[in-house]
Amino acid sequence: MANSPQAKKRARQNETRFQVNKARRSRIRTFLRKVEESISSGNKDEAATALREAQPELMRGVTKGILHKNTVARKMSRLAARVKAIS
Template sequence: MANTPQAKKRARQNEARFAINKMRRSRIRTELRKVEEAIASGDQAAAAAALKAAQPELMRGVTKGVFHKNTVARKMSRLSSRVKSLA
């Protein structure tokens, strides 16, 4: 348990940051799931639209420090190649 005022404040900040990051991660996972479902359905137009909607969320996750840049780049590359292969 935090005893000093500084440690108490850091604990509060960590809780707030954890909640925000959890919300961001959840939103990104939802967007990725929509892309996966569109790919599974075999509809390239829907999959491309879902990928285009997911891209800004993924990049926002990078800038906010939720995901590493290379992780997002790898996910985007793999998803875009799978969407392209639907044609």
């Protein structure tokens, strides 16, 4: 348990950041799920639109420190390839 005033404040700040980051992560996952669902449905236009909407959210996750830059690059690359492969 935190004893010093500084440690108590850090514990409060950590809890706040945890809640904010949790909400951001959930939002990113929602956008990714929309892309996945449109890919599985086979609708190329819908999938491309969903991917375009998801990309800024993913990059925002990088700038906010939730996801690593290379992780997001890999995810976007694989999703783009899957959208492109829809015939």
